[in-house]
Amino acid sequence: MKASSGAAYGPGMHAVAGQPIEARSLARTWRRLRFVGSWALALGLVAVGIPQAVDVSWHGVLPVLRSLHWPAVLGLVVLWFLGLVVHSSVLTAAAPSLTHRRALALNLTGSAVANVVPLGGAAGVELNRRMMRAWGIDGRRFAGYTFLTNLVDIGAKLVLPVIAVVALAHAGESVTASLRYTAVLAGLAFVGLAACAAAVLASPRCTVGVGRAVEWVARPVLRVLRRTTDLDVAGPLLDVRRECAQVVSRGWLRMSLGMGGYVALQGLLLGLCLHVTHSGVTWTEVLAGFALERTLTVLPVTPGGVGIADVGLVGILMALGGDPAGAAAGAVLYRGFVFALEIPVGGGTLGVWLLGRRRAARRVQHPARIVGADPRRVAHVTDVFLPRLGGIETHVDDLVRHQRARGVDAVVLTPTASAGRDPEWVHRLPAAAARRFATEYDAVHVHVSMLSPYGLGVARAALAAGVPTLVTVHSMWAGVGGLLRLAALARLRRWPVVWSAVSGAAAETFRGSLHGGDVAVLPNAIDVEQWRRSPAPPRPARPQGPGEEAPITLVSVMRLMPRKRPLPLIRTFEQVRALVPGRDVRLLVVGDGPLRGRVERYVRRRGLVGCVRVTGRIPRSEVLGHLLSASVYVAPAPKESFGLAALEARCAGLPVVANRRSGVGEFIRDRVDGILVADDAEMVVALADLVLDPGLRERIAEHNRRVAPAFDWSDALDRTEALYRLAGERLAAPARTAEPLVPALLEAQA
Known part of the structure; x- marks a missing residue:
């Protein structure tokens, strides 16, 4: 989440449970009044404040927006999305276990909530906390992540007015009084913020001192607001420090470059919006307007600073000599990207995430067929099989024969055609029939190489039916080919499947693709004595003559x-x-x-x-x-x-x-x-x-x-059966109970 207009919290910094019914009812009423009041103020500022600031009615602004060509608007959309992608590197640096895709989802969903709810930063933080917990990131690591991302984001916003004033002075342009005062206040706030952050990261003693100082300042404010919550800032700050110290030492450069790139792309977006609307401002003046607009979004008065930031941006552009209609249209267009567009896109992302969680919860309701017991019926699924010759084809054939010799009812499901006569345990089936057939077995063992769409489709069907599934990778997943195969596995990676590879080298490359996920080594095997005749x-090769x-x-x-x-x-x-x-x-x-x-x-x-x-x-x-x-x-x-x-x-x-x-x-x-x-x-x-x-x-x-190598079938069969049991245990593991999301987000605003 990029902007937090509400305070982020760590463990122990919020409490509303146990309030009497009357107090909770009053709190709900106050939240509704605050929601309506803040949006009324925001819409009033946009509808009335912007036209008054430029002395041009909306009838003069809307034609400028309607005259824009769609290729220009599409280019601006791409630039806006590129900024979000760059910003995701800040989030992955603050939480190294995050993938860029998940970081982008956090960014969009958190911003969507913060842009709708007054003081919505806290609600966005709560949403991000629940999403990250669903991904296995605990509360302490989340607290450190929240501290660092908000610190970098607010610090960047505070330093921008100072840079803008210096740039205007260097260009010989006049600096308005409002921008000058904003730069002074923002600069002082930046120095204070940087000093507090440095103190927190410097030593535990300094951290305790900062916590006590915050408590000393906050207590009078809470008394005025009639809040009786006991403050304990020092304890959570110590937890945050423990989480952040190592992350900062390793990821400060990525966070700095990521935030710098994101801010630069947002400034470029504003400049291009003003350019396509013919506002007539210079790039230095764009920087001044951008700095003021970013700073005003910090004020927790309206959702996402809407109205306040818009009027401030238009006002300074006018003061610097911009065209009234063009400046207003450019400001509205820019705010449409960084505020309005994030709401439907982030809401859609949240909907997809919630749908995925619901489907995952339905999937794990199926009981595992085997837990702690060896499967008696196993379906081996492979996209390639005999009579085609190759490593997978030979290995699967040998594996099934040896399992059947042990009394396991092992079969092969494959789309590979054959003109010859097959054993009774080879089933050459189309994909749809194989997906149905596999659900009747105690375990499914999928052998993957290249893209393997047949095997992956059967794996999804088996998991959805509650059948323990083991996937063995028979190739080195590196380079462009590895990326293509990962794209095919993108959904399956989130399922409770057990992964394995046929060698340590193959497991290492695949483990990196899974971002550190567990990949067991399940090597191929042969009948050693058969090859040592x-x-x-x-x-x-031929007899030799004398001396030959x-x-x-x-x-x-x-x-x-x-x-x-x-x-x-x-x-x-x-x-x-x-x-x-x-x-x-x-x-x-x-x-x-x-x-x-x-x-x-x-x-x-x-x-x-x-x-x-x-x-x-x-x-x-x-x-x-x-x-x-x-x-x-x-x-x-x-x-x-x-x-x-x-x-x-x-x-x-x-x-x-x-x-x-x-x-x-x-x-x-x-x-x-x-x-x-x-x-x-x-x-x-x-x-x-x-x-x-x-x-x-x-x-x-x-x-x-x-000396015989240690790759005989007896050991390989034992390893395989152990992984089948692990697949059953993983599938049977209880899913996390999904907490009601909307009440929790509203509670975060209390």
């Missing part, structure tokens, strides 16, 4: 698609051959995919047909034979989320060369199980070292044949 070293060395075969198993980088792999192989002249080095690429044609054309064009072979699609049972006939495994993709094929090669005894940023680093230790590199250049050097150094190659291969 031969403890002996791999046999050479066996060929060194580099192998990579992948789906030939851009993310797997088959073409960069061929280029890397060319560079390796250049570094090891005279050695018989070959490359075997096992797999098929949309880039196969390009890869084979590149191989022919570069004259590599004799040393590079692409197998195309082969049964998975034949992959082990190719691995056992090779010397080194290559994983060229830095965004490999896990690397199931690399794990299989590691079990088969091959040294693995991979990018250290990928998920392959979960099971490959540098110079122990293989070699980890930072980029393609290092990969070329690492592969050349393994080709030229048979001792290094054999030492790593012997270790890999002797």
